[in-house]
Amino acid sequence: MTSTAIFSDLDTAFIEDFRIMSTFGATGNGGVDRQAATIPDGEQRRWFSGLLQERGFTVKFDRAGNQWGLFEAVPGAPFVVVGSHMDSQPTAGRYDGAYGVLAAAHAAFRLAAAWAETGAPQPRYNIAVVNWFNEEGSRFKPSMMGSSVYTGKLALETALATTDAAGVSVQEALDAIGCRGDFGGPEAAYCAEIHIEQGRSMEREGVTIGLVSSNWAANKYEFVVHGEQAHTGSTVIEDRRDALLGASMLVVAARELANQFPGVLHTSVGQLNVYPNSPVVVPSRVNLLLDLRSADEAVLAEADNRLHRRITEIEALANVSVEQHQSHSWPVTPYQREGVELAANVAADLGLSNKAVMTLAGHDSTNMKDLVPTVMLFVPSVDGISHNEHEYTTDEDIVAGLAMLTEVANRLCQGVLEG
Secondary structure (H helix, E strand, O other), X not given: OOOOOOOOHHXXXXXXXXXXXXXXXXXXXXXXXXXXXXXXXXXXXXXXXXXXXXXXXXXXXXXXXXXXXEEOOOOOOOEEEEEEXXXXXXXXXXXXXXXXXXXXXXXXXXXXXXXXXXXXXXXXXXXXXXXXXXXXXXXXXXXXXXXXXXXXXXXXXXXXXXXXXXXXXXXXXXXXXXXXXXXXXXXXXXXXXXXXXXXXXXXXXXXXXXXXXXXOEEEEEEEEEEXXXXXXXXXXXXXXXXXXXXXXXXXXXXXXXXXXXXXOOEEEEEEXXXXXXXXXXXOOEEEEEEEEEEOOHHHHHHHHHHHHHHHHHHHHHHOOEEEEEEEEEEOOOEOOHHHHHHHHHHHHHHOOOEEEEEEOOOOHHXXXXXXXXXXXXXXXXXXXXXXXXXXXXXXXXXXXHHHHHHHHXXXXXXXXXXX
């Protein structure tokens, strides 16, 4: 798509930095592949450090691999934390997370420049730009790892000991790219994050800014289906204990649950690991990740009960056993009302169309809002495409989102929510 908008020099610089950022881990179809603590992730982090330092920000890495750009306008004061994540899924889009980090940086640059002007009002709080580690959870589970450690929801030692499919630990991976520091993280007073919607509702309604009021609840499970290896040609069907058959039944069961609660329950199985994964061996073990999500916790609970009843049936039908581990879960929790109202006022003042929305996906802000008052904002996604190389948001919308985030961060730094 070709933009016909006329942008300011500051907006053009932001768009150019976004173009540069998108070259790290670039894929052939216009996306990126820079999973947490891989070489492309390390390269983009080094580039981002330079961008921050050129503008007078101090860059530090904390013990969980979160990257911080700190601007201390008020010595000793807490910080307004703005940012998102720059890691991606395999063959993912350019905008997911990364847009929010770069928008946070450019918002902070604009505020720092404004505060330096003669006679300008000085902030009550400092500003910190953050690139959270391993939000996606594609290489290391669970997702939102860095913000979970920062907010005390996940022990640092547990995070660092987590391994990927090749047996490489988080600590080893971070050390390999030089991104594990000894910083404890700044003291946060407030938080703001902007992100692409990853859905179609805003584009469909012609809305520029989404004011996130709450998140959907989610139950995420890791299931291990145990069977027994056998020859695919010679073993009698009745004698087989086919772990892949049992896993396939779980995949179908998840979709059938969604069909039973149309529009209010989302389910998926995003990952299967089959052992021994040989063309002539009946699989003896399958690991799979299954999740259930809903804005209605009663629906989620009922779906969860139905799923577990179905598991008992699958064990008998496929002659397998199913081992269960809860990978990650969170309830429906609202963002602070005063933060949503602040964002609505900013959008009105800037003349940006807006509406209240819920987030179906997890974001680092869903952790931060449990620690400090947090504002979460969305910009539209063209056709709702996400976790896909063809993910796209127009330059007009990312620039509008930057203006929105800048003013939200400005008012938070000025302490407008105090009292």
